[in-house]
Amino acid sequence: MEPFESDRASLPRNMIENSMFEEEPDVLDLAKETPAYPLDPDDMVYEPRSSRLLVRGLGENDMDEEEEDYESSARLLGMSFMNRSSSLRPSASPYARQEQSSSCTMPSNRTLLLGVFVLVVVASVAMVIYFLPKCTLTKEGCHTVNTSMELIYPRATNGELFPWTSLRLPVYVQPVHYDLLIHPNLTTMTFQGTVSITIDVLNDTKNVILHSSGLQITNVTVQDKEVKKLEYQPWQQIALKFPEDLKKGQTYVLTMEYSANLSNSYSGFYNSSYVDKGGNKRVLAATQFEPLAARKAFPCFDEPALKATFLIKIKRETGYISLSNMPKNQTVELSDGLLQDEFEKSVRMSTYLVAFIVANFTQINQIASDTLVSVYAVPDKVDQLDYALGCAVKLLKFYNTLFGIKFPLKKLDLVAIPDFLAGAMENWGLITFRERTLLVGNHSSLMDKQVVASVIAHELAHQWFGNLVTMKWWNDLWLNEGFATYMEYTSVEKVFPELEIGNDFLSMRFKSLAEDSLNSSRPISTEVATPEQVEEMFDSVSYEKGASTLLMLSSTLTEEKFYKGVSEYLEKYRNMNTDNEDLWNSFPQEEYNVVDMMNTWTLQKGFPLVTVNRTGAQVSVSQEHFLLKVNKTAKSSDLWHIPLTYVNDSCSTSPNCTQLFLLKDKTATFKVPKNVKWMKFNFRNNGFYIVNYGEEGWRALIEAVKENHEVLTPEDRASLINNLFALSRLGKLSFKQVMNLLVYLEHENHTAPLTEALYQLDRIYRLLDKRQDLLASSMKNYILNLFVDKMNSQSWEQDLPLSKQELRSALLEVACRYGQKNCTDRAEHVFLQWVASNGTERIPGDLMKVVFSVGAQSNAGWEMLLQTYTHSIVDADRRKMLAALASSQDVRKVLWLLQESLQGSYVKTQELPLILHTVCRNFAGHLYAWDFVKENWGKITQKFPIGSFAIQDIIMSTTSYFSTERLLWEVCRQCLHSF
Numbered sequence: 009m010e011p012f013e014s015d016r017a018s019l020p021r022n023m024i025e026n027s028m029f030e031e032e033p034d035v036l037d038l039a040k041e042t043p044a045y046p047l048d049p050d051d052m053v054y055e056p057r058s059s060r061l062l063v064r065g066l067g068e069n070d071m072d073e074e075e076e077d078y079e080s081s082a083r084l085l086g087m088s089f090m091n092r093s094s095s096l097r098p099s100a101s102p103y104a105r106q107e108q109s110s111s112c113t114m115p116s117n118r119t120l121l122l123g124v125f126v127l128v129v130v131a132s133v134a135m136v137i138y139f140l141p142k143c144t145l146t147k148e149g150c151h152t153v154n155t156s157m158e159l160i161y162p163r164a165t166n167g168e169l170f171p172w173t174s175l176r177l178p179v180y181v182q183p184v185h186y187d188l189l190i191h192p193n194l195t196t197m198t199f200q201g202t203v204s205i206t207i208d209v210l211n212d213t214k215n216v217i218l219h220s221s222g223l224q225i226t227n228v229t230v231q232d233k234e235v236k237k238l239e240y241q242p243w244q245q246i247a248l249k250f251p252e253d254l255k256k257g258q259t260y261v262l263t264m265e266y267s268a269n270l271s272n273s274y275s276g277f278y279n280s281s282y283v284d285k286g287g288n289k290r291v292l293a294a295t296q297f298e299p300l301a302a303r304k305a306f307p308c309f310d311e312p313a314l315k316a317t318f319l320i321k322i323k324r325e326t327g328y329i330s331l332s333n334m335p336k337n338q339t340v341e342l343s344d345g346l347l348q349d350e351f352e353k354s355v356r357m358s359t360y361l362v363a364f365i366v367a368n369f370t371q372i373n374q375i376a377s378d379t380l381v382s383v384y385a386v387p388d389k390v391d392q393l394d395y396a397l398g399c400a401v402k403l404l405k406f407y408n409t410l411f412g413i414k415f416p417l418k419k420l421d422l423v424a425i426p427d428f429l430a431g432a433m434e435n436w437g438l439i440t441f442r443e444r445t446l447l448v449g450n451h452s453s454l455m456d457k458q459v460v461a462s463v464i465a466h467e468l469a470h471q472w473f474g475n476l477v478t479m480k481w482w483n484d485l486w487l488n489e490g491f492a493t494y495m496e497y498t499s500v501e502k503v504f505p506e507l508e509i510g511n512d513f514l515s516m517r518f519k520s521l522a523e524d525s526l527n528s529s530r531p532i533s534t535e536v537a538t539p540e541q542v543e544e545m546f547d548s549v550s551y552e553k554g555a556s557t558l559l560m561l562s563s564t565l566t567e568e569k570f571y572k573g574v575s576e577y578l579e580k581y582r583n584m585n586t587d588n589e590d591l592w593n594s595f596p597q598e599e600y601n602v603v604d605m606m607n608t609w610t611l612q613k614g615f616p617l618v619t620v621n622r623t624g625a626q627v628s629v630s631q632e633h634f635l636l637k638v639n640k641t642a643k644s645s646d647l648w649h650i651p652l653t654y655v656n657d658s659c660s661t662s663p664n665c666t667q668l669f670l671l672k673d674k675t676a677t678f679k680v681p682k683n684v685k686w687m688k689f690n691f692r693n694n695g696f697y698i699v700n701y702g703e704e705g706w707r708a709l710i711e712a713v714k715e716n717h718e719v720l721t722p723e724d725r726a727s728l729i730n731n732l733f734a735l736s737r738l739g740k741l742s743f744k745q746v747m748n749l750l751v752y753l754e755h756e757n758h759t760a761p762l763t764e765a766l767y768q769l770d771r772i773y774r775l776l777d778k779r780q781d782l783l784a785s786s787m788k789n790y791i792l793n794l795f796v797d798k799m800n801s802q803s804w805e806q807d808l809p810l811s812k813q814e815l816r817s818a819l820l821e822v823a824c825r826y827g828q829k830n831c832t833d834r835a836e837h838v839f840l841q842w843v844a845s846n847g848t849e850r851i852p853g854d855l856m857k858v859v860f861s862v863g864a865q866s867n868a869g870w871e872m873l874l875q876t877y878t879h880s881i882v883d884a885d886r887r888k889m890l891a892a893l894a895s896s897q898d899v900r901k902v903l904w905l906l907q908e909s910l911q912g913s914y915v916k917t918q919e920l921p922l923i924l925h926t927v928c929r930n931f932a933g934h935l936y937a938w939d940f941v942k943e944n945w946g947k948i949t950q951k952f953p954i955g956s957f958a959i960q961d962i963i964m965s966t967t968s969y970f971s972t973e974r975l976l977w978e979v980c981r982q983c984l985h986s987f
């Protein structure tokens with residue numbers, strides 16, 4: 009599965025978002041102005057009591073006397089209203105935002121350094137405590153999960169004892185084959201089904217335990233005899249009870265008839281709708297089963313290791329088509345006027361990969377290596393399918409060759425679903441996508457195409473990693489997701505070099521290092537039991553750290569040996585299930601003990617900090633856990649087998665220059681020629697570790713880069729910048745050393761180092777700004793001084809190579825957000841031209857977001873954008889408009905957007921995480937976003953599964969810019985009690 013993709017679509021760094029603009033917001037006078045958008049004034053009241061913003065219908069949050077943090081939040085929220093009338097008394101309020109003064113002078117470097125240090129420490133503490141381990145968000149809130157299995161039989165729904173006591177199914181019943189007949193009724197939004205499951209019994213038993221959730225099972229028979237059924241809802245299990253033993257070695261057929269509502273969420277068998285060009289509402293039904301929702305569509309043995317074959321039949325009305333994993337065998341006309349599509353018997357597969365869709369989609373297709381590849385979308389968007397079809401055909405051929413195993417199905421469908429929560433889902437032969445990740449309009453930018461190509465590359469890689477060879481249990485989800493993420497970057501790099509995906513891969517690794525440095529991180533391979541824990545596995549560790557460790561292995565072994573091992577693994581375990589060790593055992597062990605080495609990366613959490621000290625020819629290296637933690641005295645004794653790569657001043661930019669030292673112990677020494685001036689470790693940042701060179705080592709490196717930055721590759725320069733910031737955050741280096749290196753940026757033109765420096769600095773500025781810290785404007789000036797020439801020299805018209813687009817959009821988004829006049833004037837000009845052309849004037853895709861975000865700050869601009877958003881049929885553009893709408897400084901507009909998104913009327917609920925993500929970056933909006941999430945926690949968790957990537961994104965978005973102790977304790981208290 010491709011996780012929720014709110015960030016990926018935007019920018020190279022995916023962190024630099026449009027949010028606020030530096031001018032004081034032009035806030036409406038709520039009492040006087042009536043907006044053109046459909047806002048019901050009764051929905052909102054600005055309650056004068058404590059300046060608290062209350063939302064009728066969304067639940068008032070009574071202020072506890074003790075909850076001063078709420079009050080602080082309210083005051084900050086109230087502030088944006090104060091600002092409206094406070095132009096005459098800009099500094100009267102203690103909560104007034106710091107105005108940027110043109111006469112503001114830079115504080116001394118020392119003051120800035122001290123301020124930044126204090127800030128990053130507080131921010132780190134907040135994040136670390138917030139992400140306390142063993143804290144699992146559940147519907148009741150965030151609390152420690154008790155996973156111990158009490159050996160007491162639970163009570164079934166009818167009060168009888170339920171004859172099973174584990175979340176995992178018994179191993180002595182194995183499903184072999186499912187016959188499934190499904191009939192969705194798109195008028196009543198219900199469905200009926202009949203499933204017959206052939207099982208092998210491995211031990212004598214009187215009970216068969218399987219999964220079912222939310223299904224009304226009306227009739228259960230085994231070999232045509234009626235059987236008693238018990239249900240235990242908390243574990244989503246049913247038990248079929250037999251008067252006599254089912255005998256070991258025998259095969260039985262369980263048949264169940266059932267019905268259910270089509271779900272209103274995004275999992276199971278759910279209903280979706282869209283409005284066509286003619287204004288008519290169209291409905292459809294689609295599935296999303298990974299990880300635990302097949303049980304919501306049919307009773308089944310819903311664990312990845314319990315593979316079986318499937319023969320699926322779907323009843324539908326004329327006017328719709330149906331799709332499933334396999335090619336259609338025949339269509340039968342039924343006596344009631346319905347049609348019944350019958351699909352071929354499937355390959356052996358896990359339940360989470362089963363899929364079916366009933367809709368009125370249209371398609372285009374092409375044959376590739378004997379497989380019919382088709383791309384489907386709603387009929388109005390049929391002209392947006394060509395790019396995806398081309399990508400899929402090329403990538404399918406590429407993977408067939410690379411893995412040495414041909415895609416085993418005769419057809420492969422890629423389908424854009426109007427309502428879809430994840431980025432995409434790899435159902436075998438029937439891959440489903442968000443429209444954003446599959447459709448490409450005529451004027452889409454290279455950045456939009458990059459998203460589509462990489463998501464297709466990810467999902468196609470799953471057809472081998474995940475579908476053909478599947479993890480035994482969800483603890484090793486990374487075998488699916490780490491591999492697919494690795495292939496997503498490496499295959500696009502090879503097949504579509506014009507998409508220049510290398511910068512994004514590097515940014516992804518930096519992001520993964522940052523997340524894995526928290527105490528709340530986890531080993532890549534982690535024990536999981538509860539549904540919430542399974543959902544939580546879809547995180548940065550499974551995807552990004554998994555991919556990063558594979559890159560490190562591939563760089564160490566050589567790509568050729570790496571893929572040889574991969575092909576052997578796929579061949580050996582095809583149609584089977586594996587664990588972590590099976591993969592490592594598939595690689596050659598002669599040169600390196602791959603099993604021992606890679607287990608240190610997958611079975612323990614975190615990553616190492618390597619400290620280098622050099623005296624003449626003698627180099628000593630040591631390792632420790634790089635951990636941002638509350639208790640600085642806590643020690644970790646973890647050791648990693650680190651394939652340390654290094655280059656030096658005599659040869660530094662080619663892979664041939666690289667030397668490798670395997671550091672297995674806490675410390676080690678090795679020799680280099682005495683005349684070496686400087687050394688750079690972790691060539692191109694292909695390893696998953698951070699390096700501290702010590703005072704002298706840093707001095708030599710920084711001097712070398714300042715003298716001629718091209719002595720290092722762009723990746724190595726970005727790596728130095730990243731490591732310096734990380735070490736400064738850890739308190740190992742002063743911020744002065746960071747600033748000392750950044751001086752060289754004047755000569756830097758490559759995207760990776762510039763965007764990395766900009767991201768890191770902007771992150772500190774945002775934290776300062778949210779704290780209303782006096783240093784915020786100084787930090788802003790510092791950043792502008794560093795980048796202003798590059799910001800001003802960006803073109804606004806022509807299309808550029810992709811990495812230049814990434815750089816341009818990153819620089820201009822920051823420039824406009826900081827209120828740099830050149831930028832805002834130009835953006836406004838482009839926006840007005842676009843408005844004058846009634847939305848037909850073309851804006852380069854990478855600049856849309858910055859232009860729209862400037863335009864959205866006026867009432868007229870915001871309303872124009874909303875109208876265009878409503879009617880546009882290019883989803884990539886729509887999301888840029890939505891992000892711009894959410895960047896408004898008008899709290900009322902932001903509130904309306906959040907409400908609408910939660911209700912799913914004007915704005916689909918799938919966009920709520922994106923809106924929150926943007927809103928919480930606003931000065932006025934970030935505290936409100938947190939309040940909104942708390943107040944609507946029940947509704948939000950009805951739509952997004954607890955623990956899911958979307959929920960993780962929502963929580964992280966709404967709290968990641970908190971940096972005060974008060975807010976820290978507010979989050980902790982909320983976490984410990986309930987939402």
Ligand SMILES: [Zn+2]
Nearest residue numbers: 009010489492
């Ligand atoms: Zn995936």
